[in-house]
Structures are given as structure tokens and as C-alpha cells.
Amino acid sequence: MRTFISHASKLLSTSKTLTRSMSQSTSIPRKQTRVRDHGYDDYMEVEKKVRKVLKFQDLILSQPTNMISVSRLDSLSRRIGFKQFESGRFILKFPHVFEVFEHPVQRILYCRLTRKALSQMGQENEAMLRQVPDAVTRLRKLLMLSNTGRVRLEHVRIARREFGLPDDFEYSVILKYPEYFRLFDADETRNKYIEMVEKDCGLGVCEIERVREREYREKGYDAEDIRFSFIVNFPPGFKIGKYYKIAVWKWQRLPYWSPYEDVSGYDLRSLEAQRRMEKRAVAMIHELVSLTVEKKITLERIAHFRMVMDLPKKLKEFLLQHQGIFYISTRGNHGKLHTVFLREAYKKGELVEPNELYLARRKLAELVLISPRKARLDKELVSYRRRGDEDDHMNGVERNYSDDDFEVKGNVESDTESGEESDGDSAYSDTGDISD
Numbered sequence: 001m002r003t004f005i006s007h008a009s010k011l012l013s014t015s016k017t018l019t020r021s022m023s024q025s026t027s028i029p030r031k032q033t034r035v036r037d038h039g040y041d042d043y044m045e046v047e048k049k050v051r052k053v054l055k056f057q058d059l060i061l062s063q064p065t066n067m068i069s070v071s072r073l074d075s076l077s078r079r080i081g082f083k084q085f086e087s088g089r090f091i092l093k094f095p096h097v098f099e100v101f102e103h104p105v106q107r108i109l110y111c112r113l114t115r116k117a118l119s120q121m122g123q124e125n126e127a128m129l130r131q132v133p134d135a136v137t138r139l140r141k142l143l144m145l146s147n148t149g150r151v152r153l154e155h156v157r158i159a160r161r162e163f164g165l166p167d168d169f170e171y172s173v174i175l176k177y178p179e180y181f182r183l184f185d186a187d188e189t190r191n192k193y194i195e196m197v198e199k200d201c202g203l204g205v206c207e208i209e210r211v212r213e214r215e216y217r218e219k220g221y222d223a224e225d226i227r228f229s230f231i232v233n234f235p236p237g238f239k240i241g242k243y244y245k246i247a248v249w250k251w252q253r254l255p256y257w258s259p260y261e262d263v264s265g266y267d268l269r270s271l272e273a274q275r276r277m278e279k280r281a282v283a284m285i286h287e288l289v290s291l292t293v294e295k296k297i298t299l300e301r302i303a304h305f306r307m308v309m310d311l312p313k314k315l316k317e318f319l320l321q322h323q324g325i326f327y328i329s330t331r332g333n334h335g336k337l338h339t340v341f342l343r344e345a346y347k348k349g350e351l352v353e354p355n356e357l358y359l360a361r362r363k364l365a366e367l368v369l370i371s372p373r374k375a376r377l378d379k380e381l382v383s384y385r386r387r388g389d390e391d392d393h394m395n396g397v398e399r400n401y402s403d404d405d406f407e408v409k410g411n412v413e414s415d416t417e418s419g420e421e422s423d424g425d426s427a428y429s430d431t432g433d434i435s436d
Contacts, residue, residue: 204260232324295345299338
């Protein structure tokens, strides 16, 4: 009897193994461990500093004179999460963005933005104004992605920076183009909504469809193989087994409905229809991230559009199933912030197809990454040149230099330059090539 039971248990375990293997060969496993990609994480480490710098810039520019005393800045910065005396140490880390000076009358320390920071802000504002027509198109496509043709105004306002919309987009974009948008208050919720006036079928082409067409024309892939496929680049160290490869191959050839297509008339009760809807959700998130300026958006802001776009409830687990298409970075806010990148849009920490607004924003990151030692050296060189000009205008005075002075200055300059390069490399290190 015991022998029969043991034999039956072995058969049962064998059948479970076969069933598990067959299930892995027909669908992508739902639970996947997240594999880190250091190229994206290093990118977010720089973004973390940039976000803090932007908060301080808003505090300074909110003052009538565009400058603020250091003591008042310290008290205001506590509202945005900084501790006491932490703001002073923070602004000193970025001398190419913030300038600390002594007020000529009050004799206390003040802070204002440098000329380089003001110039960068001007370039970004000009770039944003020039790309307003593109932002209008992105907003129209965003409304077409929703199943009702409308989205909440507050959700768009929260993500306005990602979609390249100006701060006053309610007036400069929505009310300015009444032929495209309609703004109204919902009676049941008292929330403001943006609604599209008329659906434009010419805008109903997804970004992944354009990529497929380009791949077909340039590389000559088989049309049947890439008809419903996505570009997949797994992160370094991601383990791909035999059954996983088969599941991905089958998933790539699975037909699905376009995110811009109305699926209300289809019968979605069958297993095949549910699989198509799951792949449609991947295409929906892919198109949503593609509409952003920097091809990245936080997971929390994607969740704002979950109901109107029929996205799964557990978005993080859903995206982890497709780590070859998206990457989720937890850097930037003590692991509480999840940033979703479109893997195919980045290569070695840079956008493959950069736009003007993205390049203007990256200039602020460049100012943030400049070493404070470089800033101190620049001030020394400026003061040195001024003293030299004054000495040149003095008649009868001869300048004498020693060899030691040149040696010291040469060492300082070489150390500073090497320090600056090391800061840039560490911030944008490409430990794992994000194109692989």
C-alpha cells in the first residue's frame, strides 16, 4: 500500500511539472524578479538632484526681487521636506546654479540664480513655446487613448511636465484650441474634465507601428514576424530560459487590438480575447510613455489613467512581465518613486531621438553635475584676469612671477578638470549597456 501511494505521488509530481512546463511555454510568467539596469538608475540619481534644484528655483523665483535671504530660504525649504540648515549646504553644492552673496545694505547673505541658470531657464521656456503644436497633438492622442474620450484635468496638470505642456496649459492650450478640446465640469463628481471635440483617425497610429514599418523597410524583416511584435531588449543579467523564449516568441506573434481602436463591441469573455486585451494594455502603456517628452513617466502617474485606459490593477507586476520593453527604476525618492522608462528610446543614458525641450532640460543637469571645485577655480581665474588688466594699465609697475606660482596653479587646474570629468562619468556611468 505504501509503495502504491509513493508511486502515485511521484506520478502526480511529474504531471505537475509537465503542466508547469507547458504553461510556461504558452504564456509569459506573471511573477518576475526585477533586474536592475545601472544605466537607468544612474540617470535617476541625477534626476533626483535636478528635482530638488527645481524646487529651490521655484522658491527663489516666487520672490518679487527674484532673490531671497538664506535664513528665509531655510524656513521655506522645510515645507518641501528639507531639514533645518540643510538648504544652506544644498545650495553650496551647486554654485553654477545658485549664487550666494552679501546684501550691500542689509549685510546678510542672500541667494539668487546665476546667469547660466537663468539662461538655461530661458532656453527651456523658448523650447516649450516652440513645441506647443506638438504638445497639442500629444494631448489629442492622450484623449483618444481613453475609452470615453475624456480625462480629468487634474491628472493632466500633474503630468504636464512629462507631456511638455506649459504651466498655464488650461488657457494657452485647451481654451486656445476649441476646435480640438472642450473643458467642462462633471455634475456627479464636480471635477473638471478635458474632452476631445472630434476623433481624428489620422492620429490613430501608434509609435510602435511606425517602428515596425521602419524595421521592415531598413532591415527587411518578415512582415508576418514583426506584424504584432515589440522591440525587446532585456537588461544585463536577465535570465532567459528555454520555455521563456518560447513564451516570448508566441506572445510576439499574438494579435491584439490597437490602443486607439474601440473594443466596446467585441466579446471579451474568451481566453483568446483576454490575452489580446493584455497585450493591448502593453501597447497602451507603450504609447502613453511614447507621448512624453523624455520617454519616461512615473508609475504613479500612469495609475491616474488606469480606469480610462482599461489598464490592469497591479501595474508594477504587470510591467515586470515585460522587462525587455520597460524598465522600472526605484531611484529618486527612497524607493517610493517608480519611474517607467521605454527601453528602446534610450541608449547609453541618452535619448536615441532627442528633442529640443529634452536638450534644454539636460543643460540644467549639466550645470548640476559641474564640480564646486571647478566653480571656485573659475572665480579665481576671473579675479586673476581682472588684477592682470589693472596691472597692465599701471605705468612703471613691473609684474614678477615665480615658477612656483605656475606649478601650483597648474596642479589645481589639472586636479579640477579631472574631478569634473569623474563627476560626469560617475553620474552617467554605463555599467550595464541599456541598449542590450
